[in-house]
Amino acid sequence: MDNQIQHEDVNTLIKRRLEELEELKKKNIETFEYSFDVDSYSRDIKESYQEETPKNVRAAGRIMAIRRMGKASFAHIQDKQGRIQIYLKKDDVGESYDAFKLMDIGDIIGVEGYVFKTKTGEISIHAKSLKLLTKSVRPIPIAKEVIDESGNKVIFDQFADKELRYRQRYVDLIVNPEIKDVFIKRSKIISSMRSFLDAQGYLEVETPILQPMYGGASAKPFVTHHNALNIPLYMRIADELYLKRLVVGGFDGVYEISKDFRNEGMDKTHNPEFTMIELYVAYKDYEWMMSFVEQMVAHICTKVFGSTEFEIEGKKINFNPPWDRVSMIEEIQKATGLDVLNASYDEVKDCLRKHGIEPKPGESKGKLIDELFEVTVQPKLIQPTFLIDYPVEMSPLAKKHRNKPGLVERFEGFVLGREICNAFSELNDPIDQNQRFQDQVKMREAGDEEAHQVDEDFVRALEYGMPPTAGLGMGIDRLVMLLTNQPSIRDVILFPQMKPEK
RNA sequence: GGGCACGUAGCUCAGGGGUAGAGCAUCUGCCUUUUAAGCAGAGGGUCGGUGGUUCGAGCCCACCCGUGCUCACCA
Numbered sequence: 403m404d405n406q407i408q409h410e411d412v413n414t415l416i417k418r419r420l421e422e423l424e425e426l427k428k429k430n431i432e433t434f435e436y437s438f439d440v441d442s443y444s445r446d447i448k449e450s451y452q453e454e455t456p457k458n459v460r461a462a463g464r465i466m467a468i469r470r471m472g473k474a475s476f477a478h479i480q481d482k483q484g485r486i487q488i489y490l491k492k493d494d495v496g497e498s499y500d501a502f503k504l505m506d507i508g509d510i511i512g513v514e515g516y517v518f519k520t521k522t523g524e525i526s527i528h529a530k531s532l533k534l535l536t537k538s539v540r541p542i543p544i545a546k547e548v549i550d551e552s553g554n555k556v557i558f559d560q561f562a563d564k565e566l567r568y569r570q571r572y573v574d575l576i577v578n579p580e581i582k583d584v585f586i587k588r589s590k591i592i593s594s595m596r597s598f599l600d601a602q603g604y605l606e607v608e609t610p611i612l613q614p615m616y617g618g619a620s621a622k623p624f625v626t627h628h629n630a631l632n633i634p635l636y637m638r639i640a641d642e643l644y645l646k647r648l649v650v651g652g653f654d655g656v657y658e659i660s661k662d663f664r665n666e667g668m669d670k671t672h673n674p675e676f677t678m679i680e681l682y683v684a685y686k687d688y689e690w691m692m693s694f695v696e697q698m699v700a701h702i703c704t705k706v707f708g709s710t711e712f713e714i715e716g717k718k719i720n721f722n723p724p725w726d727r728v729s730m731i732e733e734i735q736k737a738t739g740l741d742v743l744n745a746s747y748d749e750v751k752d753c754l755r756k757h758g759i760e761p762k763p764g765e766s767k768g769k770l771i772d773e774l775f776e777v778t779v780q781p782k783l784i785q786p787t788f789l790i791d792y793p794v795e796m797s798p799l800a801k802k803h804r805n806k807p808g809l810v811e812r813f814e815g816f817v818l819g820r821e822i823c824n825a826f827s828e829l830n831d832p833i834d835q836n837q838r839f840q841d842q843v844k845m846r847e848a849g850d851e852e853a854h855q856v857d858e859d860f861v862r863a864l865e866y867g868m869p870p871t872a873g874l875g876m877g878i879d880r881l882v883m884l885l886t887n888q889p890s891i892r893d894v895i896l897f898p899q900m901k902p903e904k
Numbered sequence: 905g906g907g908c909a910c911g912u913a914g915c916u917c918a919g920g921g922g923u924a925g926a927g928c929a930u931c932u933g934c935c936u937u938u939u940a941a942g943c944a945g946a947g948g949g950u951c952g953g954u955g956g957u958u959c960g961a962g963c964c965c966a967c968c969c970g971u972g973c974u975c976a977c978c979a
Contacts, residue, residue: 413914414931414947414948415914415930418931419930467939467940469939469941469942470935470938471935471937471942472934472936473936474935474936474937475938476937476938476939476941478939487938487939489936490936492936493936506930507929518937520937521937521938522938524937526937540914541914541915541930542914542915543916543929544915544928544929545915546928546940547939556940558916558927558928559915559916559917559927559929559940560915560916561915562915562916563915563971564971564972565911565970565972620978621979622978664978667976667977669977669978671978672977672978772979776979796979814979821979824979852978852979900970900971901969901970901971903970
């Protein structure tokens with residue numbers, strides 16, 4: 403038995419359970435059963451209960467509480483819908499009752515029996531038979547739940563250590579069922595987004611994660627190496643340049659829901675790998691895309707939450723279209739009095755200093771404007787708002803504004819002061835694109851590690867001709883954070899990145 | 905990377921130089937409608953790690969590891 407489980411931290415509780423496992427085997431009880439036919443789940447059982455016609459059910463789940471009273475016992479089992487109480491009487495289950503004495507909180511069992519209501523009014527299963535399906539040899543950090551007089555659920559000793567919850571998400575999901583709901587919502591948000599896009603006829607595609615050259619965003623990449631080709635490969639920081647190649651190829655509407663990877667800091671809104679939706683639609687511009695985003699988000703809200711009105715961080719947020727559309731330059735002017743577009747580099751710098759930010763040496767004017775925006779305007783964008791028309795230096799892949807010099811046709815969506823998407827009329831002039839790449843090279847040479855590389859093949863694709871195209875990128879994790887009111891990106895990613903244990 | 909805080913039993917937490925604590929969980933006994941079941945008893949700890957200071961260190965000091973918050977970075 404010593405070599406069965408080689409946990410460095412085998413403690414007396416685990417030893418005890420391993421002994422129980424042996425005792426069960428001696429009784430010829432299968433401790434890791436092969437299957438069990440389930441025909442009912444906890445919530446359905448409770449909702450469909452009728453006193454006059456007691457139903458027979460087969461249910462299975464993990465034991466979450468046991469109350470033994472000599473020759474009868476109560477237990478709660480937890481299944482995919484919630485918890486239900488089971489009642490076990492020695493007279494009814496016979497020898498299984500002795501086996502039940504060797505079962506613990508955490509074990510997974512199947513029961514067959516009829517539904518009844520106890521003296522105290524709890525709808526329960528009166529078991530006629532009981533089967534151990536999986537023996538749990540490691541104790542779960544069990545919390546106790548009780549409903550107080552006013553009907554509120556009170557939880558005692560809740561498993562709360564953030565580190566353990568993230569590292570052992572499987573335990574978190576067992577003992578903190580409300581966490582499960584966030585991830586179910588996340589899944590529904592993505593599937594409703596996908597069905598919305600599919601219904602419009604857009605094609606879901608897959609583009610390389612391993613790329614010989616990265617692009618489509620300003621970020622530091624993860625680098626790996628391909629042995630056979632003996633070349634470095636980068637994990638993608640964005641899908642943009644490949645998806646636009648497909649538009650060149652004649653796919654009029656393509657999207658990809660994918661993991662991107664950025665080799666940067668981690669905090670409440672950044673995980674090194676994160677999920678993005680990118681969408682490119684031919685013959686459309688950014689005006690069209692704004693309406694599209696409004697509709698898509700409203701669709702998701704309605705499908706997943708049944709409403710476009712939310713209360714997030716104590717504020718009422720309404721996602722009903724249309725959203726406000728405001729000019730970046732005008733909003734900065736309103737907030738600071740400075741016309742950043744016509745102001746000199748030094749004027750922008752001084753203005754930034756006035757707002758308590760010390761510009762770092764070598765920053766471009768576009769970068770300074772962006773910082774000024776973040777400090778003076780962004781926190782005020784509470785209701786869903788499109789901020790439109792950005793300085794050209796900040797957007798090397800966006801098309802120049804049709805009638806505002808120095809700007810590009812770009813928008814970002816903001817809610818509660820947070821960015822939820824980024825989109826533009828895509829730059830499809832290969833000569834302009836090549837020039838923008840050259841400008842990025844200068845920025846890189848000036849020390850900007852996140853400036854774009856020159857992607858000559860992408861320019862070549864544009865030379866063949868890309869139709870006018872609107873493009874969108876939206877961070878799924880942050881959208882989920884917003885809609886489920888979760889404070890950290892780690893609360894919406896099942897297995898967030900952590901430093902290795904030990 | 906900087907600052908602040910935290911790390912003690914399976915879980916939630918007390919304890920701040922002198923025998924390692926509580927509740928729940930666990931174990932033994934009693935108990936055939938309980939529900940944080942109850943009653944009686946018991947076991948369980950490298951006090952994150954390594955070095956110091958001290959007669960004596962969960963406790964004080966240094967360094968390290970991990971986590972959280974925050975700032976920086978980051979569309």
